[in-house]
Amino acid sequence: MNPLRFFLPLSLSLFLSFSAAASAASAPRPNIIVLLCDDLGYGDLSCFAHPDIRTPHLDQLARDGVKFTDCYSASPVCSPSRAGLMTGRNPNRLGIRDWIPPQSGIFLRPGEITVAQLLKKAGYHTLHAGKWHLNSRTDGSERTPGEAGFDHWLYTQNNAAPNHLNPGNFIRNGTPAGPLTGPSSHVVVAEATRWLDQTKRAPDAPFFLNLWFHETHEPVAATEEFLAQYPNEKNLERRHYLANASQMDAAVGKLLRYLDDHGLRENTFIFFSSDNGPETLNRYRGAQRSHGSPGPLRGMKLHVTEAGYRVPGIIRWPGHAKPGTTSGEPICSLDFLPTACALAGIAPPTDRALDGGSLLPLFSGNPVIRPHPLYWQYDFALNTPHQLALRDGPWKLLASATLDQVELYDLSSDVSEKQNVAAQHPDRVKSMTATMRALRTGIAAEGAQSGNPPARQNAAKKE
Numbered sequence: 076m077n078p079l080r081f082f083l084p085l086s087l088s089l090f091l092s093f094s095a096a097a098s099a100a101s102a103p104r105p106n107i108i109v110l111l112c113d114d115l116g117y118g119d120l121s122c123f124a125h126p127d128i129r130t131p132h133l134d135q136l137a138r139d140g141v142k143f144t145d146c147y148s149a150s151p152v153c154s155p156s157r158a159g160l161m162t163g164r165n166p167n168r169l170g171i172r173d174w175i176p177p178q179s180g181i182f183l184r185p186g187e188i189t190v191a192q193l194l195k196k197a198g199y200h201t202l203h204a205g206k207w208h209l210n211s212r213t214d215g216s217e218r219t220p221g222e223a224g225f226d227h228w229l230y231t232q233n234n235a236a237p238n239h240l241n242p243g244n245f246i247r248n249g250t251p252a253g254p255l256t257g258p259s260s261h262v263v264v265a266e267a268t269r270w271l272d273q274t275k276r277a278p279d280a281p282f283f284l285n286l287w288f289h290e291t292h293e294p295v296a297a298t299e300e301f302l303a304q305y306p307n308e309k310n311l312e313r314r315h316y317l318a319n320a321s322q323m324d325a326a327v328g329k330l331l332r333y334l335d336d337h338g339l340r341e342n343t344f345i346f347f348s349s350d351n352g353p354e355t356l357n358r359y360r361g362a363q364r365s366h367g368s369p370g371p372l373r374g375m376k377l378h379v380t381e382a383g384y385r386v387p388g389i390i391r392w393p394g395h396a397k398p399g400t401t402s403g404e405p406i407c408s409l410d411f412l413p414t415a416c417a418l419a420g421i422a423p424p425t426d427r428a429l430d431g432g433s434l435l436p437l438f439s440g441n442p443v444i445r446p447h448p449l450y451w452q453y454d455f456a457l458n459t460p461h462q463l464a465l466r467d468g469p470w471k472l473l474a475s476a477t478l479d480q481v482e483l484y485d486l487s488s489d490v491s492e493k494q495n496v497a498a499q500h501p502d503r504v505k506s507m508t509a510t511m512r513a514l515r516t517g518i519a520a521e522g523a524q525s526g527n528p529p530a531r532q533n534a535a536k537k538e
Contacts, residue, residue: 102342103279103281103342104197104199104281104418104419104420105281105342105343105344105392105418106281106282106283106284106339106342106343106344107194107199107281107282107283107284107343107344107346107415107418107419108283108284108286108330108343108344108345108346109160109284109285109286109287109346109348109411110286110288110327110330110345110346110347110348111157111160111205111285111286111287111288111347111348111349111350112288112290112291112323112347112348112349112350112387113153113206113287113288113289113290113291113292113349113350114291114292114293114349114350114351114352114353114354114365114367114376115290115291115320115323115349115353115367115386115387116349116352116353116367116368116369116370116375116382116386117352117353117368117369117370117372117381117382117385117386117387118353118368118369118370118371118372119291119320119349119353119367119368119387120133120134120320120324120387121133121134122134122137122138122142122387122389123142123370123387124370125368125370127305127308127317128317128320128321129304129317129321129324130320130321130324131324131328132324132325132327132328132331133324133327133347133387133389135331136327136331136345136347136389136391137389138398138399139391139393139398139399140345140389140390140391140392140396140398141389141390141391141396141397141400141401141402142388142389142400142401142402143388143389143390143401143402143403143404143406144388144401144402144403145385145388145402145403145404145405145406145486146348146385146386146387146388146405146406146407147384147385147386147405147406147407147408147449147466148160148348148349148350148351148352148384148386148407148408149165149166149384149407149408149409149451150166150351150384150451150453151351151352151376151377151378151379151383151384151451151453151456152173152174152351152376152377152453152455153174153208153292153350153351154166154171154173154174154175154181154208154209155167155171155172155173155174155453156350156351156384156408157207157208157209157287157350158171158183158187158209159408159409159430160190160350160408160409160411160412161183161187161189161190161191161209161223161412162183162187162188162189162190162412163190163409163410163411163412163413163423163429163430163431164187164409164427164428164429164430165409165430165450165452165514165518167452167518167519167522168428168430168518168521168522168525169183169184169187169522169525169527170184170522170523170525170526170527170528171183171209171525171527172453172454172455172522172529172530173453173454173455173530174208175208175209175210175211175233176211177211177212177232177233178211178212179211179528180211180217180527180528181211181527181528181530182209182210182211182212182217182218182527183209183210183218183223184218184525184526184527185218185222186526188424188427189223189224189412190224190283190411190412190415190416191203191220191223191224191225191283191285192223192224193224193412193415193416193419193421193423193424194224194283194415194419195224195225195226195283196421197419197420197421198280198281199280199281199282199283199419200226200274200276200280200281200282200283201224201225201226201227201282201283201285202225202226202227202228202266202267202270202282202283202284202285203220203223203225203227203228203229203230203285203286203287204228204229204230204262204263204264204266204267204284204285204286204287205229205230205231205259205260205263205285205286205287205288205289206230206231206233206234206235206287206288206289206292207220207230207231207232207287208232208233209223210232211232212232213232213246215249219249221248221249225285226274227248227270227274228246228247228248229245229246229247229248229252229262229263229266230245230246231244231245231246231289232244234289234292234293234294235259235289235294236294237294238294238295238296239258239259239260239289239290239294239295239296239297239319239322240257240258240259240296240297240298241254241255241256241257242254242255242259242262242289243255245262258290258296258297258298258322258323258326259288259289259290260288260289260290260322260323260325260326260327261322261325261326261329263286263287263288263326264286264326264327264329264330264333265329267284267286267330268329268330268333271333271337281419283415286330287350288323288326290319290320290322290323291316291319291320291323291353291365291367292354293354293361293362293364293365294361294364295315295316295319295364295365296315296319297315297318297319297321297322298318298322301318301319301321301322301325302314302315302318304317304318304321305317305318312356312363312364312366313364313366315364316364316365316366316367317366319364327347340393341393341394342393343391343392343393344390344391344392344418345389345390345391345392346388346389346390346411346414347387347388347389347390348386348387348388348389348408349386349387350386351376351377351383351384351386352367352369352372352374352375352376352378352382352383352384352385352386353365353367353368353369353375353376353382354367354375354376355367355375355376369381369382370382371490371491372385372490372491372492373491373492373493374458377453377455377456377457378456378457378458379451379453379456379458379461379462379463379464379473380458380461380464380473380492381471381486381490381491381492383451383453383456383458384451388406390434392438395438396438402437404437404443405449405466406434406437406443407431407449408431409429409430409431409449410431410432410433410434410443411431412429412431413429413431413432413433413434414431414433414434414435416433417433417435418435428446428517428521429446430446430447430450431445432444432445432446447510447514448465448466448467448507448510449465449466450463450464450465450466450511450514450518451463451464451465452464452515452518454476454530455530460475460476460480461473461474461475461480461482462474462475462476463475463476463478463511463515465507465510465511465514466486467507467510469485469486469487469488470483470484470485470486470503470507471483471484471485471486471492472504472507472508472511473492474508474511478508478511478512478515481497481504481508482495482497483495483496483497483500483503483504483507484496
């Protein structure tokens with residue numbers, strides 16, 4: 076395996092034929108938007124084959140861009156996944172190994188360079204709105220979104236409280252915002268559009284919006300407007316979940332209309348995804364409305380099988396991403412930082428290991444250049460004994476922490492991971508196990524120097 080040319084495009088017709096790099100060089104730098112959901116499962120959008128959930132605006136976003144069937148988050152759980160997106164680094168390198176409990180002293184350390192810092196230095200105006208979950212304290216003693224590169228920020232440490240309706244625990248630029256009106260996702264989008272209206276930007280000054288919705292994580296709640304869309308769902312708890320997803324979709328629709336109305340559509344790159352796979356019903360008290368769907372995938376959130384971190388992925392980039400196409404190219408939230416740097420025309424950090432690669436080559440028919448295959452490690456995985464996973468092309472290796480129990484799957488023909496073919500491919504298992512061992516050793520050594528304390532045992536039981 077050549078580690079520098081890890082993924083070859085499955086279909087060059089998925090993307091426009093001209094050179095994205097050359098086109099970008101002659102155009103203003105694009106605005107960049109991340110739309111990240113919380114616990115939204117692989118099968119939780121109608122454009123990803125959910126039989127009931129209505130998500131017309133995200134369906135349209137997919138029709139206007141590229142739908143990625145093999146999109147991955149950096150981790151099967153919240154905080155590590157978000158840390159990976161922000162830094163382009165495996166979260167275990169950062170000592171963020173599990174979701175961050177309040178007052179635990181675990182947070183995104185100041186030495187970690189974020190995509191927001193890089194874009195801000197390059198002249199982008201930057202905003203974060205929504206869930207953060209990269210610190211354990213909100214008193215300013217741990218790194219805030221403002222200290223991570225955002226000019227303006229409205230955030231919650233973890234979940235919206237008391238639920239997604241009229242949340243009262245947001246903090247705006249270091250000051251409690253007090254009770255806010257409306258669904259959380261609509262609050263987030265309203266903050267972003269209001270900031271765009273009020274920010275004095277030069278006509279050619281680009282912006283970066285980092286919008287991290289609380290939906291569809293518990294405590295799930297939806298307004299009557301969206302509950303009314305599901306009159307035939309007799310299970311009230313599931314009805315709230317379906318409506319909650321539609322509620323988030325409507326917020327996305329408001330943002331897309333704003334971009335259209337203000338002439339911002341054509342020069343804006345949008346990446347939509349989820350932080351990890353779905354929660355399922357009644358895993359713990361308070362999760363009774365968590366009716367997330369993994370689609371055909373095995374497992375759920377907190378598993379290192381596919382459903383833990385294969386998530387919906389959509390990219391819209393007018394003039395570059397061919398509308399209405401579907402790609403089986405594996406992409407990951409770890410790729411976002413290198414991609415954003417390429418969009419902004421700046422170099423990513425070279426003084427530290429990055430685990431993602433820029434996606435821009437895909438839009439001119441070329442492979443993504445990665446330092447190594449996609450790798451996941453989650454020490455608290457519920458699908459014991461497996462805690463490690465590696466994807467190399469279509470091949471997926473699952474392994475225990477000691478690497479003595481392994482399973483091998485060909486995802487090109489077995490997306491549900493039903494047929495363990497390790498016995499038929501001993502050489503491949505040996506090679507992938509060696510790659511996994513080297514990654515685990517190097518990442519663990521770096522994580523031990525992160526400054527973060529070890530994650531507490533069994534923290535994954537509830538998040």
